[in-house]
Every structure is written in C-alpha cells, then in structure tokens.
Amino acid sequence: MTVQFKKKTLGRGIEWCDETRNPIGGCVHGCQWLMPDGTIAECYAENLAEHGVAKAGYPHGFEHHYWRPKELKNLGAGKTPRIIFSGSMSDMYAHAVPPEQVRAVLDAMRGAPHHSYLTLTKAAPQLLKYTDRMPPNLWVGVSSPPDWFLGKRLSRQQQIAMLRKSMEVLTEIKKRTGNIVWLSAEPLSWDVTNVIGDDHPLDWCVIGAASNGKKYYQPEVGDVANLLRVMDESRTPVFFKGNLNPLINENASLGRWREDFPLCYRDGSQIPAVVERQKRCDALGWTRISLPLV
Numbered sequence: 001m002t003v004q005f006k007k008k009t010l011g012r013g014i015e016w017c018d019e020t021r022n023p024i025g026g027c028v029h030g031c032q033w034l035m036p037d038g039t040i041a042e043c044y045a046e047n048l049a050e051h052g053v054a055k056a057g058y059p060h061g062f063e064h065h066y067w068r069p070k071e072l073k074n075l076g077a078g079k080t081p082r083i084i085f086s087g088s089m090s091d092m093y094a095h096a097v098p099p100e101q102v103r104a105v106l107d108a109m110r111g112a113p114h115h116s117y118l119t120l121t122k123a124a125p126q127l128l129k130y131t132d133r134m135p136p137n138l139w140v141g142v143s144s145p146p147d148w149f150l151g152k153r154l155s156r157q158q159q160i161a162m163l164r165k166s167m168e169v170l171t172e173i174k175k176r177t178g179n180i181v182w183l184s185a186e187p188l189s190w191d192v193t194n195v196i197g198d199d200h201p202l203d204w205c206v207i208g209a210a211s212n213g214k215k216y217y218q219p220e221v222g223d224v225a226n227l228l229r230v231m232d233e234s235r236t237p238v239f240f241k242g243n244l245n246p247l248i249n250e251n252a253s254l255g256r257w258r259e260d261f262p263l264c265y266r267d268g269s270q271i272p273a274v275v276e277r278q279k280r281c282d283a284l285g286w287t288r289i290s291l292p293l294v
C-alpha cells in the first residue's frame, strides 16, 4: 500500500487517487512512448521495478508475474473511504495474469464497498471475461494506446483501432454492469475526439502530459480543447494531471483547472470516497471538485 500524498514534502504522487494497492505486480506489455524530442519513454512502473525504489519487490524483473496474497488481504483495509488505484505496477487484466487471481482481487474489492477501486488496462477486450464479478465500487478504466505495445511499433491506425475497441468494450461493460467507466488519456499525444465520439460511454476522463523521467512534453492545445469540448457536452467530469499545469496556465482558452470526479454510482448513491476526497481538498487546499456533490 502506498499513500500518494506525502505530508512532509506535500508531494501528491498520482494525484487522481489516494493510495495504490497492488496484489498483482509485473507486466509483459512493454509499453513505450515516442517523445516529441525523439527520445523514448519506457513504462514508469517498469522503471521503478527495474531501476528505482521498487526494485527489491521485483527480483525477477518486471516482465515476471508477481502474486502478493498479503496485499490482497490489505486491499480492503481501513475504515475511511479511499480512492484506491489497484494496478499501478501491472496491468491486472493482461493475458499473463491467471483469471482466478483477477477474480480474487475483484471479490476483495466487493468486500470493501466504502472504498472506490480504480483499474486501468491496455488489454480492454479481456475485461469482458470478468463482468460477472465486477463489484459496483470498481471504476473500470482504459488507457490511451502507447506507441509501442508487446514489442511492436503501433501505427496511428492501430492506435485508433485499439482506442475504438476500448470504447466499444467500455460501452458493453456499462450496459452489462452499470459500473463507472473511464479513460486515462495520459499522455494525450493526438486528437482522440473523433474516435471517442459524442456518444462515448465515459463517466470520467483523466488528461495528462507526456513524460520521460523528469522531462514533460505538453499536448497540443487544440487536442486538449477538443477533448474538453466532448467531455463538457456530455457533462463528463475531467481530472487534470499535475503535469498539465504549464499548458493550462498559459492558455486561458482551456478554462479553469479541473480536478473533478464522478459523484454518484449508477444507483444514484453518493460515492463515499469522493465525498471524503472533497473534505481532503478543503483541508489541504487542493482544487475542489467543482460539481455539486448532491
């Protein structure tokens, strides 16, 4: 379990969640991104596991699969509702992950309905295998396609096809389960609006810049503006990653800084972890959720 906000440094880590909890580790997807200056960024989790602070937990390298029963036990810990990203060091829906482990994780999430659990995948079609086990407090997310995946360079057409498939899968999940579905457009490196379309299924969208280590590369203003227009027209909340700050500051046309979340589950009930988040925003001076909580 890693708490994202560090009181000592005021660092916020992955700003859109309160904690990461990872019963599953390692990933074979080998994602890479081409940066505007020609450098290639590798998966952040892979870097942490092979060269950074997480090295001790990945003795066989990042491509190895790790199952951590102790972390599974901790998945539901704590009485205060939290927004928990489960999968910051893996893609838990990847083919290499045994289905019984995915089901065990989903069951553990169901056992702690006061928390919200967020997952992301680049293997969206795999999600459909688990719709019968998805608990209502799971926010099912997909990531925008990388430039390299499973060792292959993806063309723009392949990226478009991958994102389109992800949207189809999320539409189907919403139909089957009613779960919150979301997109992490980080980095937003091309105009995704035509693929997402006006009738997209998304309940939430996170937008971020491209990064390679400590270097950031801002998206095109027009690409952000187009995505915001589609989200606003569908009244879909948007969360800006902190690394987008320079772009938003320098372009008044993009409007206010946003750290919005979905507020309710499909049955209309408030999301306890989001209510709690609003209290933290007030206490810590973070941007408040701008939508009314009721």
Ligand code: SF4
Pocket (backbone or CB within 6 Å): 027, 028, 029, 030, 031, 043, 044, 045, 046, 088, 089, 090, 091, 121, 122
């Ligand atoms: S799917 Fe996620 S964890 Fe796996 S390599 Fe890609 S970015 Fe890293």
